[in-house]
Amino acid sequence: MVGLVKHFGRTKVLNELNLSVAQGEVHGFLGPNGAGKTTTLRILLGLLRADAGTMRLLGGDPWLDAVDLHRRLAYVPGDVALWPTLTGGEVIDLLGRLRGGLEPQRRASLIERFELDPTKKGRAYSKGNRQKVALVAALASDVELLLLDEPTSGLDPLMEEEFRHYINEVRGDGRTVLLSSHILSEVEALCDRVSIIRDGEVVESGTMAQLRHLARTTVSADLTTVPEGLADLPGVHDVVVQGQRITASVEARGMAPLMAAMSAGGVTAVTSAPPTLEELFLRYYQKAQP
Amino acid sequence: MTGELTGTAALVRLALRRDRWLIPAWVGFFVAIATFSATATVDLYPDESSRIAAANTINSTAALVALYGPIYDPTSLGALAMIKMTAVYAALLSVLMVILVVRHTRAEEETGRLELVGAGVVGRAAPLAAALLVVGGASALMGLLAAAGLAGAGLPISGSLVFGAGWAATGLCFAAVAAVAAQATTGGRAANGLGFMVIALAYMARAIGDLAEAGPGWLSWLSPIGWNQQIRAFAGDRWSVLVLPLAATALLMPASFALRRRRDLGSGLLRDQPGPAVGRLSSPIGLAWRLQRPLLLAWTAGSALLAFVMGSIAHNVAGLLDSPGMAKIIQQLGGEQGLTDAFLAAELGLFSTIVAAYGISAVARLGTEESAGHAEAVLATASPRIPWAASHWLLALAGVAWLLLVAGVTTGLGHALAVGDSSQVLRITVAALARIPAAWVLVGLVVAVWGVWPHATAVGWGAYAAFIVVAEFGQLWGLPRWVMDFSPFTHSPVLPGPDAKLAGIVWLTMVAGALLAGGSAAFRHRDLAG
Ligand SMILES: Nc1ncnc2c1ncn2[C@@H]1O[C@H](COP(=O)(O)OP(=O)(O)OP(=O)(O)O)[C@@H](O)[C@H]1O
Ligand SMILES: [Mg+2]
Numbered sequence: 001m002v003g004l005v006k007h008f009g010r011t012k013v014l015n016e017l018n019l020s021v022a023q024g025e026v027h028g029f030l031g032p033n034g035a036g037k038t039t040t041l042r043i044l045l046g047l048l049r050a051d052a053g054t055m056r057l058l059g060g061d062p063w064l065d066a067v068d069l070h071r072r073l074a075y076v077p078g079d080v081a082l083w084p085t086l087t088g089g090e091v092i093d094l095l096g097r098l099r100g101g102l103e104p105q106r107r108a109s110l111i112e113r114f115e116l117d118p119t120k121k122g123r124a125y126s127k128g129n130r131q132k133v134a135l136v137a138a139l140a141s142d143v144e145l146l147l148l149d150e151p152t153s154g155l156d157p158l159m160e161e162e163f164r165h166y167i168n169e170v171r172g173d174g175r176t177v178l179l180s181s182h183i184l185s186e187v188e189a190l191c192d193r194v195s196i197i198r199d200g201e202v203v204e205s206g207t208m209a210q211l212r213h214l215a216r217t218t219v220s221a222d223l224t225t226v227p228e229g230l231a232d233l234p235g236v237h238d239v240v241v242q243g244q245r246i247t248a249s250v251e252a253r254g255m256a257p258l259m260a261a262m263s264a265g266g267v268t269a270v271t272s273a274p275p276t277l278e279e280l281f282l283r284y285y286q287k288a289q290p
Numbered sequence: 291m292t293g294e295l296t297g298t299a300a301l302v303r304l305a306l307r308r309d310r311w312l313i314p315a316w317v318g319f320f321v322a323i324a325t326f327s328a329t330a331t332v333d334l335y336p337d338e339s340s341r342i343a344a345a346n347t348i349n350s351t352a353a354l355v356a357l358y359g360p361i362y363d364p365t366s367l368g369a370l371a372m373i374k375m376t377a378v379y380a381a382l383l384s385v386l387m388v389i390l391v392v393r394h395t396r397a398e399e400e401t402g403r404l405e406l407v408g409a410g411v412v413g414r415a416a417p418l419a420a421a422l423l424v425v426g427g428a429s430a431l432m433g434l435l436a437a438a439g440l441a442g443a444g445l446p447i448s449g450s451l452v453f454g455a456g457w458a459a460t461g462l463c464f465a466a467v468a469a470v471a472a473q474a475t476t477g478g479r480a481a482n483g484l485g486f487m488v489i490a491l492a493y494m495a496r497a498i499g500d501l502a503e504a505g506p507g508w509l510s511w512l513s514p515i516g517w518n519q520q521i522r523a524f525a526g527d528r529w530s531v532l533v534l535p536l537a538a539t540a541l542l543m544p545a546s547f548a549l550r551r552r553r554d555l556g557s558g559l560l561r562d563q564p565g566p567a568v569g570r571l572s573s574p575i576g577l578a579w580r581l582q583r584p585l586l587l588a589w590t591a592g593s594a595l596l597a598f599v600m601g602s603i604a605h606n607v608a609g610l611l612d613s614p615g616m617a618k619i620i621q622q623l624g625g626e627q628g629l630t631d632a633f634l635a636a637e638l639g640l641f642s643t644i645v646a647a648y649g650i651s652a653v654a655r656l657g658t659e660e661s662a663g664h665a666e667a668v669l670a671t672a673s674p675r676i677p678w679a680a681s682h683w684l685l686a687l688a689g690v691a692w693l694l695l696v697a698g699v700t701t702g703l704g705h706a707l708a709v710g711d712s713s714q715v716l717r718i719t720v721a722a723l724a725r726i727p728a729a730w731v732l733v734g735l736v737v738a739v740w741g742v743w744p745h746a747t748a749v750g751w752g753a754y755a756a757f758i759v760v761a762e763f764g765q766l767w768g769l770p771r772w773v774m775d776f777s778p779f780t781h782s783p784v785l786p787g788p789d790a791k792l793a794g795i796v797w798l799t800m801v802a803g804a805l806l807a808g809g810s811a812a813f814r815h816r817d818l819a820g
Pocket of ligand 1: 008009013031032033034035036037038039040078819820
């Protein structure tokens, strides 16, 4: 999708959003609360209509070809609402059939793996179990694309592990997944590529390796003499000098100049903490605040 | 015990904040209707002889007695002016009180919002207590303002006061009924349904009781609405009868708190049973049927019972007419058969109005399915939008038709058994079926509004109330013809009877079809509401 714009009344929720997900990849979709992730997914489903921008989904137009596209995809909403009087099993079968059929074997194995009791009425499920019903309903059908909106919110760690196994199997089958999430470890473990959205714009998009590259390494070193102007080196941030010891957070491009400068000062010890995505994400998230 | 009610004050404020438009609008509506009726009647019947003539006509017309109850003092201006207020509007304001109580108790629990509140410093009984305080306050306010309005319109003060007290006590009594219903069921819809059913039964019991020659008179005394009539405002002012609704309230309210204490948050009195692990539903219409079925079954049972009773007392109405002045009117109406037909036609007209309420509540599910997120789940599958919407409105249309069929057949059966003439069944069934299109128009109206503004399906109820008011009071208030013509019910054929306007069937069906098509098309082009 290119240049996607969506207003709710006067507020602009999506602001020229560009997002591309390649076939066969597991794509992570991250961003602070209210950034527009759910809105984007609902536009992709043709539930909302974009005000401007162009989109292709599986070769079709999400608004005009919604029904045909929906045969080829499955969706897990962020807020799972089940009909209070229908059992979980009935919901799974209903949604599966409405999509054009589900695979009984896969349904059975998913129910077993997620330890779901399909005989309970919708209102009797706990939050995590409601989430499981929606997951089983989506994952049990043989579709090309899965759109998952915070699919593991409410799942316990064992079930989350189960979910990760399953997504890896899905990836093995060559299917595509777009997964919105706030759980960084999950994204890090599962996703081939990640897009970060903030205030309705994608601010960063790339493979995990590329993003890691953007993340900063924390370097601390003991020097015999501390050279002047370390803080002015390109790509070097947050320099703190305590006597002979300095610490700094360094982008990939700042690494070489910093090393050169430090060896000129005589290095006696150096440690570097590997870049964590966590820090990168937090940086993007925090910029949301004024 | 101290803990149980902690936080009630805060919840009362929350409820008042949520209902800051709803309660004043409804209280204002009822007070205005009562006041207008009083002033209009004062103008219309300035002298006693005209009042006596009017009161005698009403008392000797069984259809009117069944609908409104008798006038206990034909010389009384107030009793004539409040004829429609004492039973019909007391029932309608009770509907409002049920809705209000359920809205702040069971419906909140169902959505999980009460959980949010209940985790705060809030006693277990506080939400129920707050709801009853708010609704009790609304009842009292309504009664007080109505009394003031009537006295202001020139009716006797003591009659106005006892009338207002009667309204307030009736409202309170049904608020207590709703409080019990909200504990016994697990959903807001079911709680409302149970409350409405009690109101309908109360209304029906007094209708039969009031036709004392045709049925057992003591039935009126089993009904809170009957009690409100027996207070006889402006016709004896029997303050002591107020003890009955107040005593019922005093029994029901503690019962609701006792029930609340015995159950968990979110549960009803019955435990949920496990259901099938494998589902057979495979289409939007199957789903819609599954969701609408319980409501339709309850309505079917209720309509069949009510219609059968009405049908079996219809032939007695001619016997009620002992006043000599009526002989001429009977002749004009085509003898005793004509009179019975007029009664039956009036009953079927009432049924079509009641069944339209079913149509509105059934089709309003489109709005609740959408706001609950259920529509999102269905429409994210390969189910297109229009068939999903149509599955709900088609079932609402079919439900309306079915209920009127049931009402027609059972009224016909009741009447046929009573007079020993089996041809009546078909005749009355056809008459009932002719009323279907008017009720369809209301279903269409809700769909049209929802298609454009998904959160505004309540407009359907507003229009429904307006149509009823216009039909009831249009003539009294001297409204122009074209205003009254807005109501679909005025265009229904009046059957059985000699001068049915059959063209109405065609027009009403076309209007309903246009509204449905327009609403569905609009829905296809808008965002799904979350
Ligand atoms: N129907 C609506 N009407 C008005 N504003 C809306 C509507 N739906 C969403 N918004 C607004 O759009 C913005 C984006 O919402 P969205 O649900 O897409 O966020 P999100 O990224 O999914 O957040 P979260 O992480 O909390 O799920 C929010 O500011 C929200 O308030
Ligand atoms: Mg979201």
